[in-house]
Amino acid sequence: MTRKKIVLVGGGFAGVEAVIEYHKEKLEDLADIIWIDKNGRFEYLPALPELISEKVSVEDVTGDLEKFAAKFGVEFHRDTVEEVDLDGRTVKTKSGLTLDYDFLILAVGAEPTFFNIKGRENTYPAYHLDDYLKIIDALRELELSKKPRIVVVGAGLTGVEVAGELVDYVKKRSAVADIYVVEKVGKAVPFLGNEKASKLVEEYLKSRGVNFLFGKGVTEIKLDGVVLEDGYFLESNMVIWTAGVAPNSLVKNLNLPKKGRGWVVVKPTIQVEGYEEVYAPGDINCAIFDSDVAMKMAEEAMLQAKVAITNIKRTIEGKTLVKHRIAFSVRSPKSLISLGGNQAVLVYGRRFAHRGRLPYIIKKIYVEKRYMSRFKD
Ligand SMILES: Cc1cc2nc3c(=O)[nH]c(=O)nc-3n(C[C@H](O)[C@H](O)[C@H](O)COP(=O)(O)OP(=O)(O)OC[C@H]3O[C@@H](n4cnc5c(N)ncnc54)[C@H](O)[C@@H]3O)c2cc1C
Known part of the structure; x- marks a missing residue:
């Protein structure tokens, strides 16, 4: 053959x-x-x-x-x-x-996609490694002594995780920043369809000082802020885009x-x-x-x-093909969402969600470290 x-x-x-x-x-x-x-x-x-x-x-x-x-x-x-x-x-x-x-x-x-929104050049997408390196450079340019405002567009998995890490970034420098998450849908991590998870994510990030603006899509990104669907202009020193793929x-x-x-x-x-x-x-x-x-x-x-x-x-080999059974489905979502402060939310199905340190340890040690060990010599 x-x-x-x-x-x-x-x-x-x-x-x-x-x-x-x-x-x-x-x-x-x-x-x-x-x-x-x-x-x-x-x-x-x-x-x-x-x-x-x-x-x-x-x-x-x-x-x-x-x-x-x-x-x-x-x-x-x-x-x-x-x-x-x-x-x-x-x-x-x-x-x-x-x-x-x-x-x-x-x-x-x-x-990432920007849905033809005007001003995409004024935002930092958060998807690949190169994107994050640019975000880090831009954060270093911010004058933390002036309490800058950072707007994260999108409260999906990436958006809330980025917001949590921004809090840790600012805290580490003993500074203060105004962190906003703007989300078109009325809750955090809406795609998971798990109300408890949405609530846990929102509550925890709020307790860390993150502001949420729900139910408002962004229609334009300017150099000094974002324009929302209702015409409201939210001033900002930096806009991070996580709103679509x-x-x-x-x-x-x-x-x-x-x-x-x-x-x-x-x-x-x-x-x-x-x-x-x-x-x-x-x-x-x-x-x-x-x-x-x-x-x-x-x-x-x-x-x-x-x-x-x-x-x-x-x-x-001329054999009958096998069929894939979806393991991570919209009907039964599973996720580990890290939110900074060594905390994560474990989501299992549409009802169960739990926030704590253990989900974070599972995500870091049992999932990430184990996975990445395959690239070690
Ligand atoms: C910020 C972020 C956080 C996430 N968090 C989670 C999470 O907590 N849990 C989870 O399960 N999932 C998470 N995801 C989703 C998960 O990472 C994706 O589902 C997964 O990466 C999909 O794997 P893939 O191989 O299909 O695509 P990718 O991992 O994106 O790989 C695609 C590869 O194709 C290469 N490539 C692209 N175009 C070309 C080309 N033209 N020629 C040659 N090479 C090319 C790229 O370099 C890349 O290496 C997250 C995603 C992001 C962006």
Whole structure:
């Protein structure tokens, strides 16, 4: 049997898991993987907000993908995939590589979106490592002696975590700042659909001095503040944007089936509808199976990547494909939300939520440290 070629694009949670599973499943006996990531580093996105308060360093939350690939005998390129020819089954990269494939795994994740709001150049998105490095530089420019105002747009997971770390940043310098979180929906972490979690997050952050403005969307970001839907102008020295995500721009021009903001529609096998040889695990997709919607979460991305590898192997072997069962779903959310001050909220399902130090320890030691140990020599 001729060896098959797999091109794997993306070195985030899904991409890394695909490489591990490739080895575990012994798919290496049947196929070669060429792995491409534009940064050449894994970024542990859930811990990036803690860069603000210096609880973690860049080294703590990143992993060298080339070294990691070498451990598994996988060919790695630090490069950006710019084009995919779905009919010709080739990908083209920024550096000029053209690679053909029998199977393509598109694990390119999501990116921030600004919903065409005016003044995006006046705000700091909080998504990737480079974003946080810019936020840290901008914070250093603020004159803390003048009690600056920092506005965080969005009270989703990232927004509330960033607000909590801003409190710790300011406290560490024995200073005071006016921290606002502006959220269009009427509560914190609304997407979780867990009233208790929303309340716990709001109460705790309020007790730490964070102000919330609920039910007000931002319509424009100016150099000196934000304009809200009702015309109110909230003055600010710095605006951090966490209010929306969209699919990675690589898929924008690809003629794949899409939903919502352009999320790639996948079947329970994690194959893209209409393209049996293309798999799209993780944040890039819209995974709705049995009327359950997958959340855009790290572990969900990892589980989907495992299924993608299993199914590539089963396709080569002529076996029936397996179906992914959504583990992190909108119907039954699970999350650990860190809020600064060594506290986190554990969310399990739509009813249970608990705030304390233990959820924070679980998030840091059992989840983050354990995960990142895979990048250590
Ligand atoms: C600030 C923040 C906090 C979060 N907190 C949590 C949390 O507490 N718990 C949780 O479960 N989830 C959390 N998430 C969500 C979680 O991080 C994502 O669900 C997860 O990263 C998705 O994995 P992925 O592999 O699909 O995408 P990503 O991890 O985003 O990886 C995509 C990869 O693709 C690469 N790439 C993109 N385009 C190209 C291209 N054209 N060519 C080559 N490479 C490319 C990127 O460099 C990146 O390495 C958080 C996300 C953010 C932003």
